[in-house]
Amino acid sequence: MIITRIESYSDQNVGMVCVVADDGSEGWGQVSTFNADITCEVLHRQVAPIALGSDALDLESLSDRVIEGTYKFPGSYVCRALTGVDTALWDLRGKLEGKGVCELLGGAPVKLAPYGSSMSRDITPEDEANRLVRLRDEFGFTAYKIRVGKVNGHDEDQWPGRTEALVPTVREAVGDDIALKVDGNSCYTPKRAIEVGRMLEQYGVSHFEEPCPYWKLDWTREVTRFLDVPVAGGEQDYDLEQWARMTWGRVMDIAQPDVCYIGGITRARRACKMAEANGMPVVPHSANLSLVTLFTMHLLAGIPNAGPHFEFSIERTPWTDGLYSPQLVVEDGWVQIPEGPGWGVEINPEWLAKAERQVSEIE
Numbered sequence: 111m112i113i114t115r116i117e118s119y120s121d122q123n124v125g126m127v128c129v130v131a132d133d134g135s136e137g138w139g140q141v142s143t144f145n146a147d148i149t150c151e152v153l154h155r156q157v158a159p160i161a162l163g164s165d166a167l168d169l170e171s172l173s174d175r176v177i178e179g180t181y182k183f184p185g186s187y188v189c190r191a192l193t194g195v196d197t198a199l200w201d202l203r204g205k206l207e208g209k210g211v212c213e214l215l216g217g218a219p220v221k222l223a224p225y226g227s228s229m230s231r232d233i234t235p236e237d238e239a240n241r242l243v244r245l246r247d248e249f250g251f252t253a254y255k256i257r258v259g260k261v262n263g264h265d266e267d268q269w270p271g272r273t274e275a276l277v278p279t280v281r282e283a284v285g286d287d288i289a290l291k292v293d294g295n296s297c298y299t300p301k302r303a304i305e306v307g308r309m310l311e312q313y314g315v316s317h318f319e320e321p322c323p324y325w326k327l328d329w330t331r332e333v334t335r336f337l338d339v340p341v342a343g344g345e346q347d348y349d350l351e352q353w354a355r356m357t358w359g360r361v362m363d364i365a366q367p368d369v370c371y372i373g374g375i376t377r378a379r380r381a382c383k384m385a386e387a388n389g390m391p392v393v394p395h396s397a398n399l400s401l402v403t404l405f406t407m408h409l410l411a412g413i414p415n416a417g418p419h420f421e422f423s424i425e426r427t428p429w430t431d432g433l434y435s436p437q438l439v440v441e442d443g444w445v446q447i448p449e450g451p452g453w454g455v456e457i458n459p460e461w462l463a464k465a466e467r468q469v470s471e472i473e
Contacts, residue, residue: 111135111166114472116158116195118150119465123429124400125150126457126465127194129202131166137202138457140401142190142370150468153191156180158470161195169199169376177373189348189373196374197405197453204452211375211405212447215412219454221444222407224422225253225291227397231260231268235276239283245424246284250443253289253419255319256280258306259297262323266297273306281313289419291342293319300332307337317342317364317393331361340364345395348372350380357384364417368395369405378409386415393417399430403438404455407447420445432458 115130118141125146130136141149160179164172173196180188200211210219226245228238242254258273260266267273281290292315298306303321310318319342322329334341342364344356348371356362365385369378382392392415396406403422410416422438422445434455438445448454 113161113164113166113195113199116153116161116470118153118194118468119462120146120150120468121429121465122147124433125153125194126401126433126462127153127198129161129166129195129198131202135166135202135206137198137200137205137452139194139197139199139201139374140370140405141194142368143398143400143402147466149187149190150194150466152187153194154468154470156183156188157191157195162470162472166199167203169196169374172196172199173373173376184349186348186371189377190370192377193370193372193374196376197369197401200375201452208451210408210447210450210454211452212408212411215375215379215408217408217411217413219447219449220411221446222410223252223419223443224440224445225255225289225419226251226424227255227421228257229397229423229425231257231272235272235279238276239280241424242280243283246288249440251440252287252443253291253316254280254284255291255293255421257295258292259294261295261297263295263297265299265302274309277310277313277315286314289316291315291317291319294321296320296323298322298333300329303329303333304336307333307339307341311337311339315339319343319366320345327356327359327361331359334360334362342366342393344381346371348377350377353381353384357381357388357390360388363390365390365392366395367392368402369409370402371395375405375409379413382409382413382415386413391415391417393419394421396421398423398425398427399438400433401453401455404434404448404453407438407445408453411447433461434458
């Protein structure tokens with residue numbers, strides 16, 4: 111069974127991919143979100159020429175050949191584009207076998223516990239606390255992540271004193287039974303990260319994400335060494351050699367691959383295995399409610415070192431509305447993996463009809 115056609119449907123935010131084999135079998139996936147229109151250009155220019163004519167069921171070899179075949183253009187965009195093909199092929203295989211992707215990975219379509227992920231730094235501590243309490247009472251969230259510091263902040267806060275006010279305000283509001291995580295988004299030097307981390311320890315924070323610029327592995331390793339609060343990282347990293355350095359070098363305590371950044375389920379699973387070999391739980395990055403959160407849930411259901419929660423955005427993103435059905439919903443603190451073959455969802459044909467379509471195929 112070989113790949114004969116690759117179709118993409120995109121706007122600036124998101125791009126869906128359909129892969130068709132020579133027997134007519136097809137599967138649906140997604141490239142990484144944001145600048146998805148550019149990513150789809152990379153898909154058809156650089157990934158499709160390698161993928162077309164390949165064995166549709168040999169995902170390991172295909173992933174390697176795409177990375178090696180584009181070695182003059184290493185970087186995030188190739189992996190973001192590869193994700194579209196890889197995730198579509200997992201869907202295709204699941205439909206052929208009548209199994210969900212989680213089942214292909216050795217798991218089952220179970221319910222998983224989300225952590226409500228705040229993306230906002232403009233919100234005041236009081237307003238953040240109030241909305242988290244409201245969402246807890248309405249949907250049953252048992253965990254949250256909030257944003258401290260400033261993105262690439264060079265030790266600056268979003269405004270003076272915000273972090274020191276935010277963490278205790280939220281902790282007091284949601285109570286001690288809620289697992290509380292924080293994200294530094296590459297804000298701090300080691301000295302300042304350790305100072306902030308000591309404060310986080312006082313309030314029972316369960317992970318401190320990306321405290322230092324993610325590319326400075328020695329900085330992050332230093333923070334991991336000196337703090338008791340677990341340090342999490344890896345969302346930005348798509349290079350599996352970098353993943354080997356991070357896991358075997360114990361740069362962080364918790365591994366956070368992003369399925370869509372790293373190149374799909376096939377490569378994400380390799381990073382998860384590296385983390386497992388080094389005793390690290392996996393809590394992937396999945397910061398919006400496009401298919402990336404669905405991919406993440408299937409992955410977590412099929413690995414032995416899944417963390418206790420997965421990321422579920424609480425922000426309003428109209429561009430993810432109506433992309434697929436059934437939509438993921440939080441009920442009593444849990445989210446059900448959709449049952450059915452492949453990803454267990456259908457892509458909305460009305461959305462596809464409005465998107466920009468591109469096709470690469472064997473002539």
